[in-house]
Amino acid sequence: MVRPDGTVLHEERHPTLAARGPEAVTENILEIAAGLAARAENPIAVGIAVPGVIDEENGVAVWSSNVGFRDVPLRKLLTDRLGLPAALGHDVRVGGLAEARLGAGRGQRYVLFVAIGTGIAAALVVDGKTYGGAHGAAGELGHIVVRPGGTPCPCGARGCLEAVTSARSIGRRYAEISGNPEATAFDVVGRLDQDPAARQVWQEAVDALADGLLTAQALYDVDVLVLGGGLAEAGEALLEPLRGELEKRLTFHRMPRIVKAELGDTAGCKGAALLALDHLEKA
Amino acid sequence: MVRPDGTVLHEERHPTLAARGPEAVTENILEIAAGLAARAENPIAVGIAVPGVIDEENGVAVWSSNVGFRDVPLRKLLTDRLGLPAALGHDVRVGGLAEARLGAGRGQRYVLFVAIGTGIAAALVVDGKTYGGAHGAAGELGHIVVRPGGTPCPCGARGCLEAVTSARSIGRRYAEISGNPEATAFDVVGRLDQDPAARQVWQEAVDALADGLLTAQALYDVDVLVLGGGLAEAGEALLEPLRGELEKRLTFHRMPRIVKAELGDTAGCKGAALLALDHLEKA
Incomplete structure (x- = not known):
């Protein structure tokens, strides 16, 4: 209510x-x-x-x-x-509508809300209105290919962003490398200081996310990227390297602000x- | 006038x-x-x-x-x-505005105009209004990376769509392979029937374009893709294989119509x- x-x-x-x-x-x-x-x-x-x-x-x-x-x-x-x-x-x-009007995107005209949890999806909000596309299927950022020929994605394609950077994919990758089948994305974030394997998995995920966000910025050109979903709970451990990697990749594009969602x-x-x-x- | x-x-x-x-x-x-x-x-x-x-x-x-x-x-x-x-x-x-309202996109609500000439750029038009983004830089379809680590692009990145599929890039690639430094994209299209090298260059270009349009469709979800610019003059030699390659790549996305621009x-x-x-x- x-x-x-x-x-x-x-x-x-x-x-x-x-x-x-x-x-x-x-x-x-x-x-x-x-x-x-x-x-x-x-x-x-x-x-x-x-x-x-x-x-x-x-x-x-x-x-x-x-x-x-x-x-x-x-x-x-x-x-x-x-x-x-x-x-x-x-x-x-x-979710994007609420973040754009009441949360981390308020006061901005062009907001891209990116939800990273089990999957990855995005929502473009312009002047407080969501963009859904012709068939309600716009914003499928999780299913743009960032690693051609890469990891199979449940959608049927290979190398989708979601197959590398979703919380589930990060956990699975760390489970493979660490040999602990119970490992999750939270373990990766928690062990960045002590485990080089965790750092490697994290870096791969941040790299792929920066690649995906670069594409999103080239097509949408927003003021601010609002990151939500479970993975955004990593806070600056995610946002800080992500800003750096996106900045590195920009050529003529304008750098958007990258902030954490506020409404959980x-x-x-x-x-x-x-x-x-x-x-x-x-x- | x-x-x-x-x-x-x-x-x-x-x-x-x-x-x-x-x-x-x-x-x-x-x-x-x-x-x-x-x-x-x-x-x-x-x-x-x-x-x-x-x-x-x-x-x-x-x-x-x-x-x-x-x-x-x-x-x-x-x-x-x-x-x-x-x-x-x-x-x-x-150009997209005119194609959407008076040309090949008329009657459709969600139109993506894709201009392929010396460079590649796109314009999203929804309900007869163009989408420019926060800084007038939206629609830079030519500068999304489709071949990570690939051919250097004048923008400073590598593997941009424009570095593979622009008319200039197609001509340059065919010049390399054929040994004729004067070769252009028009030569490629003209020799598809008799020259396997032309077919190879064309297939590479169509593949990369299909990859780029798949990403555009995942983010924009439009009814129709209107292809304009010099390369679209190739007509069905471009559109027919492109439809096939895009169809192959779609998983859950809706297939947009792909048509040639009408207004030149x-x-x-x-x-x-x-x-x-x-x-x-x-x-």
Whole structure:
């Protein structure tokens, strides 16, 4: 429950129940939303954000690999159940919306929010509006090829940025080198001071990320890059070498500011609320 | 001289006089524009497009390597000389604007115009408006790295798309292989049927272009790619293998249509006129 100014009044966390299939996930979402609406004093709109390919204009979750959505008309289902105007957004894009308007990108016109966790995705926000592209599939920074012929990516290509620099890929690479199959990206960051192998894995990840961000800057030309997701929790251990590597690679491009996201994992909820309010204004 | 509907009433071509320096180029532009304005029956606005980094909002040519502009307030100079409202745009972006609204992209909401000539640059046009980025430097598709560590690019980096697939780079590569120092990209296209070396150079260029367009599609997600510039004159000899190579590389991305630009080298003038009219509407 979020006020128009972004203040969070009440927060709940529930598992998605993805293992039970997309119908169960949808029913789960509708139940939780109805519960929140019933708690609210004067609810005016509901916003929801999900991963995958989203048709924001028609309010349909077109496709999601981890939840299993296939053309689910979530916005209509929400409006029918709750009797409130609803908006549907993409998880990373609404996160970017919140960071751009309420978080680390506020005051800047051109913001690229880059979420690095299990995967990598980006959201361009210009003058407080997200850019989704023709099919809601813009910003797939994790799937630009930075190492041609490199590590296979689950998407089917090779050498995608996500196959090198996601938290999962960093953990896997360190597990290979260190011989500890349980190793994670957090171990890498924690051992930079004492383990050359950790430093090597980190440097590879930072190099690939700088390559990817250079491409993003060449095409998007933003004022500021806001790094979020689990990996950004590494803070300056990530940002400082990243700034250096990006600076090295720039030729005529303008160097963007590189900052850490401020809203943590509430960005998605706040962004969904902003989207719902924007939707009200348009209607 | 262009009507609001895009009809060209009168056309003149003049050399830029770049060898005489940026002041001479500026004076030359002002003279020619004044001449055109004097010929027009009821001139209402003037639009101008130049290469390089452009600050469209303030009407300033910030930087151009081939003309030598450094912070030239072209819009103000034009308005002062002609007594007409003026707009300043970027050559490739206004070309994209014209192709999106009057040419091969008409009827489509998300258009990426890709100009391939001596260099390579792209312009994203959404709902008939160009995207310039924070510093007027967006769309630098020619300078995304597709061959890490590859051929040096004049920009200072290595393996830029432009260093492989521009008409100049294709000609240079064929000159190397064929031993004919005068060879051009046109020779490559003309000899595809009889010369395996021409086929090899062409395939390398198409491969790199498909790699670059895959990245562009991952970040921009457009409906249609409109290919212009000298190289696009190759027509289906370029478009047909390019569609195949892009299709091969797509994993979850949506395949955009790939079409040839329709307006040829009048796109820049028509786009400059559209920009001037848009500018009038805003004012």
